[in-house]
Amino acid sequence: MIILECMLLFFLVMSATMAVIFEKELISIIFLSIFSIILTAIYLIYRAADVALAEAVIGAGLNTAIFMSAISQIRKGKS
Amino acid sequence: MKKKLTHIAVITILAVSGAAVFFNLKVMSLYKDIPRGISRYFISFGLQDTGSLNLVTAILYDYRAFDSLGESTVIFGAVSGIVLILSRKMLPVSSHGLSFIVKRTLGIMTPFIALFSIYVITHGHLSPGGGFQGGVILAAISIIFSIVYGSAFDYKRYSPQMKTTMETTGALMFISIGVLGIFFEGFFLDNLNFLGGKAGTLISAGSIPIINIGIGLKVGAGLAIIFYSMIQKTFREEL
Numbered sequence: 001m002i003i004l005e006c007m008l009l010f011f012l013v014m015s016a017t018m019a020v021i022f023e024k025e026l027i028s029i030i031f032l033s034i035f036s037i038i039l040t041a042i043y044l045i046y047r048a049a050d051v052a053l054a055e056a057v058i059g060a061g062l063n064t065a066i067f068m069s070a071i072s073q074i075r076k077g078k079s
Numbered sequence: 080m081k082k083k084l085t086h087i088a089v090i091t092i093l094a095v096s097g098a099a100v101f102f103n104l105k106v107m108s109l110y111k112d113i114p115r116g117i118s119r120y121f122i123s124f125g126l127q128d129t130g131s132l133n134l135v136t137a138i139l140y141d142y143r144a145f146d147s148l149g150e151s152t153v154i155f156g157a158v159s160g161i162v163l164i165l166s167r168k169m170l171p172v173s174s175h176g177l178s179f180i181v182k183r184t185l186g187i188m189t190p191f192i193a194l195f196s197i198y199v200i201t202h203g204h205l206s207p208g209g210g211f212q213g214g215v216i217l218a219a220i221s222i223i224f225s226i227v228y229g230s231a232f233d234y235k236r237y238s239p240q241m242k243t244t245m246e247t248t249g250a251l252m253f254i255s256i257g258v259l260g261i262f263f264e265g266f267f268l269d270n271l272n273f274l275g276g277k278a279g280t281l282i283s284a285g286s287i288p289i290i291n292i293g294i295g296l297k298v299g300a301g302l303a304i305i306f307y308s309m310i311q312k313t314f315r316e317e318l
Contacts (some may be wrong), residue, residue, distance in 0.1 A: 049207035
């Protein structure tokens with residue numbers, strides 16, 4: 001179990017770094033979504049099921065949709 | 080040169096604040112031996128007091144229900160502000176949506192998503208979840224409608240007026256349960272214990288399921304309104 005936890009924490013830090021360093025907004029949003037999913041798994045390992053459900057729904061679902069709509073609005077303004 | 084200086088400054092600030100947080104947590108572990116009265120009380124007497132198997136829901140909607148009222152007020156303020164700024168008129172805005180395959184697939188999946196959200200809301204006192212999480216899943220249905228089928232479909236099925244009515248109904252449900260608590264139990268937002276059945280069944284835990292349903296309606300409708308008023312401008316030029 002501790003190996004799985006360490007692996008998940010490593011991937012968490014990796015995905016957060018990836019979300020910061022990429023220039024394109026779309027890739028950053030995808031990595032933020034991956035970040036939320038890994039964080040959900042970590043919450044489940046720590047037995048916080050309520051927080052895990054909230055994180056999965058808000059972080060991976062709602063945030064991605066709202067960021068996507070914001071991105072499409074920005075691109076339309078540029079062209 | 081200036082960029083490098085900024086990088087160094089950012090890295091230093093991050094390192095210093097990280098070290099501060101780390102040492103703070105290290106100091107806090109000294110207090111472990113002091114008996115943590117209130118959390119121990121919640122763990123031992125929570126089921127007796129409220130009849131809710133999920134202790135998180137019991138704390139959120141019974142012991143600390145006034146905080147939840149504050150949270151839902153914050154959501155109400157956010158929805159009001161966003162609607163005031165972003166959407167001048169509530170007009171139906173059309174877009175073509177995605178392809179045929181996506182439309183048919185989500186046509187099959189959407190009822191099950193709705194069923195899952197209703198399950199999460201109504202079983203908040205028995206299993207993980209509760210009003211807030213289920214409400215966000217309800218809002219996801221509206222998001223699916225406006226992305227996949229176009230926002231005109233979302234407008235026709237669930238008009239903004241209906242969403243506003245749902246949000247107000249949820250808030251009124253919450254507050255009226257609180258006022259009923261004054262009459263029957265003596266305190267604002269106290270648990271109405273006479274409603275409850277045997278612990279572990281669906282109709283139990285007094286007023287917690289009703290508050291859950293109210294919060295679910297409120298959060299779902301509020302987030303759907305936020306998303307609709309954000310996407311409203313986006314597709315206007317595609318007409």
